[in-house]
Amino acid sequence: MDATVVLGKQGRLVIPAEIRAALRLRPGDRLHLATRGSRLVIEPQGEALTELQALAQDVPPSSSLVDELLQARRAEAGRE
Template identity: 60%
Template sequence: MDATLVLGQQGRLVIPADVRAALGLAPGDRLHLHLAGRRLVLERQQDAAAELRGFAASVPASRSLVEQLLAERREAAARE
């Protein structure tokens, strides 16, 4: 699905109704916007959070990212 949007005077964009319907967007939904190079990526916050949870799910439960970060910081401090 493609759509052309026009940036309004106050920097506002209107998402066309068919796009909103396809994505299940409703008035009041909160969206997350981030830049990917020179592209704007707009997604529902719950979708962004689900993606992050998916990344974290691949980390074994036996691995402590906090402990790994602390160890890396200690090594860096020892080199200084």
Template identity: 65%
Template structure:
């Protein structure tokens, strides 16, 4: 589905009714916006959170990404 949006004077966008309906959006829903290169990506917050959980699903519970990051930072700082 494609739609054309017009940016209003105060930077507001109106999402067309057929797009809101297709996505199940209702007034008051919160959306997440991020930049991908020069593109704007707008998605429901629960979809963004589900995608992040999916990315982390392959990380074993015994692995600490925080500890790995700290170790990398310590190693980089020691090399300076």
């Protein structure tokens, strides 16, 4: 389904009713906006969260990404 919308003076977009219905969007729903190159991607916030959680699923719960970063920075500083 495609649609053309016009950007309003205050930067607002109106999502056409057919698209809102197809995506089951309701007033008050939270949407996530992202840029991918020159494209604007709008998706339900829950889907964006699910995508992020999937990216992090391979990180063992016992590991600390902060500790790993600090360790790497300290190693870099020691080489300088």
